[in-house]
Every structure is written in C-alpha cells, then in structure tokens.
Amino acid sequence: MKKKRVYNLKWDKLDNTAQLFPVIAREGMSNVYRVAVTLKEEIDETTLQVALEKVLPHFDVFCMSMKRGIFWFYFEENKNNAPKVKQEYTYPCMFINQYSNNNYLFRLTYYKNRINLEVFHALTDGNGALTFLKEITYQYLRLKHSDVLGSVSNSLGVETSLDTSDSYISNYRKKQKKSYKTKRSVVIKGEKLPINQFAIIHGTMPIDEIKKAAKSYGATINQYLVAVYTWAIYINQLKRKKSEKPLTVCVPVNLRPYFESDTNKNFFVVVTSVFEPVKDDYTFEEVVEIVKSSLSQQITKENLERLFSYNVSNEMNLLLRAIPLFLKNIAMKQVYNASAKANTTTITNLGVMKVASPYEDFIERFEAVLSMSKGQNMKMTVLSFKDKLTLTFSACVRESEIQKIFFRKLSEEGINIEIETNGVYYV
DSSP: OOOOOOOOOOEEEOOTTGGGHHHHOBTTBOOEEEEEEEESSOOOHHHHHHHHHHHGGGOGGGSEEEEEOSSSEEEEEOOSOOOOOEEOOSOTTOOOOGGGTTTOSEEEEEETTEEEEEEETTTOOHHHHHHHHHHHHHHHHHHHTHHHHTTSOSSOOTTOOOOOOOHHHHTOOOOOOOOOOOSOOOOOOOOBOOTTOOEEEEEEEEHHHHHHHHHTTTOOHHHHHHHHHHHHHHHHHSTTOOOSSOEEEEEEEEOHHHHTOOOSSOOEEEEEEEEOOOSSOOOHHHHHHHHHHHHHHHOSHHHHHHHHHHHHHHHHOHHHHTSOHHHHHHHHHHHHHHHHTTOOEEEEEEEEEOOOGGGGGGEEEEEEEOOOBTTBOEEEEEEEETTEEEEEEEESBSOOHHHHHHHHHHHHTTOOOEEEEOSGGGO
16 A cells, blocks of 8 residues: 655644734635736746746745644644646635635736735735745746846845744733724725626836925825825815725835834834814815824834734733634634724835846846725725826726826826736726
8 A cells, every 4th residue: 555645744823913814814805915017028927937936945934834833823844746837817805715726825826927926914914925026027038038148147146034933922012901993984986896806906117206296295105105095085085075984095014114023024014194174174284294294103113012912912911822713813804804894905015126136137127916894995005116107996886986086196106007907806
C-alpha cells in the first residue's frame, strides 16, 4: 500500500486585525482587495505561472491556508502547488474559497497588459500585497526579457522584507480603554448592483497638478482627496443641507513608518474624517478645513498607538482568550455590525510605488481596488507611480453621480484626468 506523505506543517497566529475578517467574510462582503500592475506589453499566462511558482516559496505569509481552532482561527503552512494563474474571469475582489484554490487565500489573474493580485485581508494589508506583487512582476520580466535583464540578479530585491512578525504585539502598550463609535453615519444610497457585479472607475492624473491643488488649500494630497470625496458625497447625498448624521470617511494609516516595522503581515489602523453638517450650504473651503483638522488631530504616533493597543489588549485578556471560538464569533459580529453603521465610506492611500530601476521602463502604472463593507456601498483607493497618481472608485450601486462630481471638482481645480471604467455603468 502506498503510504500517504505526511508533512510537519508550520502554523501561525492571525494578527490582531486579521482575526475579524474570517468571521465576517461571505459572498457580497468578501474582505478581498486587489493590487494590480499594468505593463507596457500583453501578459503571457505560462510565464506568469512560472514567475508565481518561483516567488511564492519565499513569502511565508502567502503560503498559508486558514484553519478553525477551538479558540481562534489560525494559519497552517500550505504545501500544495501554487494556485493556477488564469485570465480574469470575474469582477474584482470576489470571495475566495480556499478549498477550490489549492487552499490558498489569494488569486493571481491577468487581463491584457495587467497583472491582478487579489488577497484575502486576513493574510496582509495592501503594503504587504504590493511587496509580493512587485517581486512576481520582477521575476516575470526577467523571464520574458532575459536578453535585456539577463545581468540582473535573480534574487529578491534588496528592499524586499520577508518579516512575518506581528508588529501589533511587539508595539503594544497598555492604554486606557476606548469604545467603538456607534452613531449612525450618512449611507451612500442607490440602486444596488447584482451581488456578483462590481463597478470600477479609474482616474489617472499628474502628481504635480494634484500637489499644486492641495497646496493651494494648505493641505496634504491625502487631506485634499478626502475633502473632495467628502464634498462630492455632501453635494449628491445631502444636497448641501444640514444633517443629524455625520459624513464619516475611514482613512487606513500604514503604521510601518511610525514604528519602524517591515512586517509583511497587516499593520495598519483606521482613523476617521468626520464632517457634521450642522448648517446649510458649506463651501468647499470649509469642508477642506474640517477634514484637515479632523485628520491632523488623529494621525500622531501617540494616537495611532492608542488605537491598536486597545484592540490588542482585548486579544491578550486571559478571560477572553479562553472563550470558545463560536462565542467569540458571535461577539465580534455584533461589535462589527454596530461599529459599521458609523462609517460612510473608505479612502486608502497606498502611497508612492517605487520599483528597481531595471524594471521601470516596462511598467505603466499600479492601481488598487477595495471590496465593499457593511454599510459602505462605495470606496476609493489612491496609488502613485513615477509622475502619475491613479484613483480608483469601487461601488456596488449603479449610480455614478458622486464620482462625476468628484472628478469634475478636480478638473475645475486645473487637474487633467484620464478616466477608465470596467463598463458596468454602460450596461
């Protein structure tokens, strides 16, 4: 009889942020996001598969499947073959069933010139995913262009970190407790798209033009974009009228620069820009000042540490740790459902993408796409490469007036924008 091969499999804990995602993930709320790179040539599927197979073993974070324990979900080392690279066949950010994906929690697809990496958020955040995507892209280009890149080292980039430490735990400080916001916020309303449809609009623009516009208001690019987004929702949803409900924009903050971390796991917290329309007819300038004040007060090392330390303190509580997983899941769902009502939308800025100089001329742009959350029917991402910045709206509602107001406002401010969609709004 042929003996079944048995592996001594490694396992790992989910980081503090990751613990929520398997509890709430489902069709229609997948907790899957996309990071993508567009090359200046069409993608070859076979070469991309080889590139993935060469790079994947270096990244322990992605070589994992998820298991259900008595007290917690946990990761277990996945020894299966790499998932099959496929031409894009669904809308972005659809639910990942690991059991039909060689037990992996990510997928790699392509469409024409674009490589798409879609990741279940329990594995890592956008920064960790971009590191993985970048190395796959490097390997792909070395395989395709050995005549030009043959002298380039076949090893991982010197700037690539393989750190899998839990930076939430290592930077945890015992803090005074806080509570989650539960005051209902404005909800972006509209006709819902079918559950497996997803509307995407990209806007690409020169970074120097958007910097100039932001500077004219004494704002950072991030503050300015949050303000324009807030303004567009205010115009469309509230008709410039006062509201008892605040308009709340979630802004994820990458914690790595604040705490000298290079982890490939999740390491971010979410702050919120809160606009409370207590009067009629705010000007755009007033909205910018409100957003600037709201964000600048929250994005300090001390406050960011306080935010994640509160969450970690719950994880480290011995009594809570001893509660069975099925009871933890019930409690986490209740907390999530209550806190989700306090958010209108999300905008995440993944910063400036830098690549090694030998590969720059092969790459056109990077972009990212977020899936929907409970109560959030529209989200936006920001990702820059070289002299261009790409904004991406994702939505599960058919109306696109908010996006039109947003881009019209940027255009009025002297910013030239190239618009691209996935065609849902034309159906």
